[in-house]
Amino acid sequence: MPRSVPAAAGELDGLKVACKDCNLFQLCLPVGVGDADLVLLERIIKRNRVLKRGEYLFRPGDPFLFIYAVKSGSLKSFATLHDGTDQVMGFHLPGELLGLDAVNTEVHQCGAVALETSSLCELPLNRLEELGNVVASVQRQLLRVMSKQISHDQTLQVLLSKKSAEERLAAFLLSLSHRYKRRHFSALEFQLSMSRQDIASYLGLAEETISRLFTRFQEQQLMTVVRKRVHLLDVPRLTSMVNLPQQMD
Amino acid sequence: MPRSVPAAAGELDGLKVACKDCNLFQLCLPVGVGDADLVLLERIIKRNRVLKRGEYLFRPGDPFLFIYAVKSGSLKSFATLHDGTDQVMGFHLPGELLGLDAVNTEVHQCGAVALETSSLCELPLNRLEELGNVVASVQRQLLRVMSKQISHDQTLQVLLSKKSAEERLAAFLLSLSHRYKRRHFSALEFQLSMSRQDIASYLGLAEETISRLFTRFQEQQLMTVVRKRVHLLDVPRLTSMVNLPQQMD
DNA sequence: CGAATCCTTGAACACCTTCAACAGGGGTGG
DNA sequence: CCACCCCTGTTGAAGGTGTTCAAGGATTCG
DSSP states (O other), X not given: OGGGSOOOTTOHHHHHHHTXXXXXXXXXXXXXXXXHHHHHHHHHOEEEEEEOTTOEEXXXXXXXXXXXXXXXXXXXXXXXXXXXXXXXXXXXOTTOEXXXXXXXXXXXXXXXXXXXXXXXXXXXXXXXXXXXXXXXHXXXXXXXXXXXXXXXXXXXXXXXXXXOHHHHHHHHHHHHXXXXXXXXXXXXXXXXXXXXXXXXXXXXXXXXXXXXXXXXXXXXXXXXXXXXXXXXXXXXXXXXXXXXXXXXX | OGGGSOOOTTOXXXXXXXXXXXXXXXXXXXXXOOHHHHHHHHHHOEEEEEEOTTOEEEOTTOBOOOEEEEEESOEEEEEEOTTSOEEEEEEEOTTOEEOGGGTTTSBOSSEEEESSSEEEXXXXXXXXXXXXXXXXXHHHHHHHHHHXXXXXXXXXXXXXXXXXXXXXXXXXXXXXXXXXXXXXXXXXXXXOOSOHHHHHHHHTOOHHHHHHHHHHHHXXXXXXXXXXXXXXXXXXXXHHHOOOSSOOO
């Protein structure tokens, strides 16, 4: 998997290949940012930060230093409530950015922890200004990414507002499927890196409900699940179960 | 209320006063944007678009032309589901921005409609680049605003995930209170510009549940509600009912 | 191999929804 | 100005969906 092998610094072609399915790629290479500027950008990005399963990228309350991009593996972000319990806020697959919510306060509201061995790039947002010309086009792309995040959050809001457990899980599975597909992984067969409990927390349901739904979905020939291995059998029917204004990806 | 009276074009002091509690003010006047640049910015902002109750600012599917800032009044944004029903996505008070979710796709995913007579500023995002130097500082502020929106959405996500109806409504009332306070309106007494049905949709509950909760909150001496007029009596106790990682404002 | 964690399944219960009926205001037209 | 009507909001009762509590089974990892 070439994507998980970081390019050596200055190895521009390597970088292009490495990031081609990555949000960060569009962040690095929007139309109008030439190779020369790209070298500058490359200079402030730290690559290949590696986390093992269970290791924290940042915790709630940590100062905001970087925006992170997932290169390989996956992470979950979470908020800690006053009563000490955690709520899963999102899952982050290769090519997705983390830490956007901290731009405003410069303090991380959420924490982030690796669900499996994962590698990341670090982008120091406050050093973007050193890059002069490049700043405008990069920031423009960053605006797009944040806008996309807002759209995603809003879709989730609809889902959590009035949707049945069944609809939530179907939408979640389809979301994963789309995100994997876009990254050139299989859209129909993939590994859940998160636990049932994480899914439940994210979807605002009980762990037991997720379990029962997986059982039911299998009885209905919609999918198979063995442990963490998911196989979607009937995407059209799963899709028809969901009634959302837009895709949740 | 001087805020609702638009300054004449070029009347810089008037602008400063008019927008001083407005997100757009920080957008227009971040540290580092001088008066000269401000005049440039002023040139591309259309002011004083007025909507009457029930009029649409934009609808789902409309092309993205402007980011809007509320000067006075209030609006709700909503998504239309495949089955034709609407889901309320948010309420927008003076000084808040609308349309951020459309930056990515350049098409409005949500619609927005005035809850009462409202006036707005229009900021054509794609003309920001004409402003040269100003672009960096303005975009930086825009990033902060979008980041804040993401934080807000995430708080809402927690609320909708596992919180009781009681906790949702308490958090909603406190959110309104904080937002009014910040705008130098009363934090304890205010007018709900939205219907019970809108609140219910936003909080993922039934209209009847909102009604019952208002009754219960009054029995518990937490507040009074007469029609749309709200008076918060016991903010500490309302606050103690809520268990969120951060304020929802 | 044992312990811990994750997952599954069952049964009772709780919270909120849905359905239904009614009350009250505000706006409109006579 | 009043009467009417429609829409919004309130309240009651029944029902459903998902939760909670409890126990047992499976998998992984030291």
